[in-house]
Amino acid sequence: MWIFMPLFIFVVGAAIGSFLNVCVFRIPEGASIVFPASRCPACKKPISYGDNIPIISYLILRGACRHCGVKISPQYPAVEALTGLLALLLFFKYGLSFQLLFSFIFTAALIVVAFIDLRRQIIPHVITLPGIPLFFMAGVFFMGTGALDAFLGVMIGAGCLYFVAVYYEWLTDREGMGGGDVNLLAMMGAFLGWQSLIYIVLAASLSGAVIGITVMAWKGKDSKFAIPFGPFLSIGAVSYLFVGEYFMRFLLGR
Ligand SMILES: [Zn+2]
16 A cells, blocks of 8 residues: 555654654753653643554644643644654655655754744754764765765854844844854754755745744834744755755756
8 A cells, every 4th residue: 555654654753753842842951851751741640652642642632631631732733743744755755765764863853953942042052063973974974965065064054154143133133143053054064065054044034034024013013022043944954855956956057
């Protein structure tokens, strides 16, 4: 059955998404991501295996804890569905391969980074700093990124951020970039090569501007809002996996 493999990939992706949720909540706390098992944040009762099925449990329980009825964040099913969907899309692009494995690990890391940044306005070094050498190796050995391109990716990723920071401050009138964004861009450049950063920064700035202007129009011009940049860089990097080669061909006029 042709449907079996895609379905399997989606289910595995959603289950990993469930683990990514745990990472989003625990990594900024400096807590272990393995112990203890998932529990309700309000009544602390452990969540049984039957209530821990990605997406489905949230729908069956209507987004509330079975024991105390407290509302569960919609982030849980959202991250599970997003991770499952991206696993599926990567499977369609790469098939069963090392490229699928490493591009999925890369995507999963970015999902965690993006949601932590959305919640806390920080990008944890504990992901990006080990991520730079790890994704450098994975990019060079499995994704076909040239070693020099990856090395320049790290250097330019860290360097071109100054320009983005100035642009971003000018646009939003607030200091939006931190050291976390520098490491994040370096990690992306390590995996995808320095050329990808052109697209990533462009896509992040454009989508950031659109969202920023929308929020301003919606909440009033002088409202102070904090939109972190990490999620937009992540959208840029993940979409580069799919459209990067076309963008590069367009850019080089081929
Ligand atoms: Zn509860």
